[in-house]
């Protein structure tokens with residue numbers, strides 16, 4: 001039996017592990033993929049206080065080693081179900097574990113467009129991370145689809161690498177940051193396509209063109225070697241979406257105190273309903289959720 | 301078997317002409333998920349003799365990356381008798397890579 005089981009070894013989960021083991025609790029972290037979460041995709045973290053220019057990989061590795069060295073147990077298993085009770089159980093694809101409290105820190109993943117052959121083109125022209133894959137498109141034509149900050153930042157990043165960048169958005173106005181948008185407008189090789197959706201991916205061995213359909217139903221093919229999808233993220237809530245109260249977008253309804261609707265189950269990081277999904281907010285949730293879990297155990 | 305670094309010069313010998321299946325790991329130094337994947341591949345390589353794993357740095361070997369249409373990394377391409385038979389993109393847990401190898 002563990003005092004705290006943490007689901008997800010991203011920045012939020014690993015930080016809560018640090019706080020819980022330092023309070024002498026027995027802690028298990030369960031991770032389905034690899035430690036670090038989303039941040040390992042970043043080459044350079046520029047906005048984490050007092051640590052400029054650290055790579056996502058280094059940040060994740062330091063955090064992971066810190067949690068392990070302090071005594072957290074980390075196992076690589078996919079959590080498929082959470083059960084409530086006086087003692088809570090966490091069911092993975094391999095085992096069942098019991099705990100006095102649980103912290104959910106499962107984060108989010110990229111939303112796909114949902115096109116029929118989308119998966120066939122992954123690594124063959126369709127990408128979900130401009131900073132990761134942009135370098136493959138030097139001097140080529142690419143498109144970015146999306147309307148938020150990520151789409152704008154991706155387009156700006158790609159404008160310096162690719163020949164032409166088509167920015168496709170289903171509405172007539174961008175939601176993202178005005179300064180980034182103005183910056184983009186000053187780039188000659190960025191072309192804005194409004195009121196349109198990407199409706200088909202075309203190509204044999206690799207992506208050669210995309211079909212876009214505008215709100216009037218008119219279709220057009222654009223020749224591109226790359227399509228960068230930036231249409232938001234989806235919460236990873238499969239293992240607990242029946243037990244825990246979620247908001248309409250599928251994130252866990254919780255305030256700054258990181259309590260869920262179930263006593264003894266807490267939430268931390270991107271999976272919580274919040275305005276700012278960043279490292280600093282993820283790790284601060286981790287500290288708060290662990291402290292709440294410790295209090296819950298001690299008062300029982 | 302240890303992971304071998306492969307470039308344009310030894311690609312034919314190490315991959316195409318290999319008697320056993322080859323898992324080619326397309327990667328780059330700046331790619332965080334690739335660095336995460338490497339220890340997993342090292343483990344697999346030391347546990348198996350029925351296939352070999354090779355590492356291809358896409359920055360140095362952009363011709364090979366282009367030839368095999370690699371445009372997202374990490375990208376694992378499984379070769380049998382010199383032909384691509386399977387591919388996996390992105391960071392994957394060890395058992396998924398194993399089943400990709402076993403499934404062919």
Ligand SMILES: Cc1cc2nc3c(=O)[nH]c(=O)nc-3n(C[C@H](O)[C@H](O)[C@H](O)COP(=O)(O)OP(=O)(O)OC[C@H]3O[C@@H](n4cnc5c(N)ncnc54)[C@H](O)[C@@H]3O)c2cc1C
Nearest residue numbers: 008010011012032037038079106107108269270277278279
């Ligand atoms: C490309 C990119 C660049 C970014 N750059 C920055 C930046 O410069 N600065 C910044 O502050 N933020 C940045 N962010 C955002 C930051 O990475 C996230 O806010 C942060 O990682 C959230 O941490 P988390 O622990 O809540 O979730 P995640 O990082 O998403 O971690 C969740 C973990 O839980 C695991 N998991 C999910 N479901 C299960 C399950 N059922 N069983 C077991 N494990 C599970 C996942 O595999 C994952 O490892 C960036 C994000 C991306 C994608």
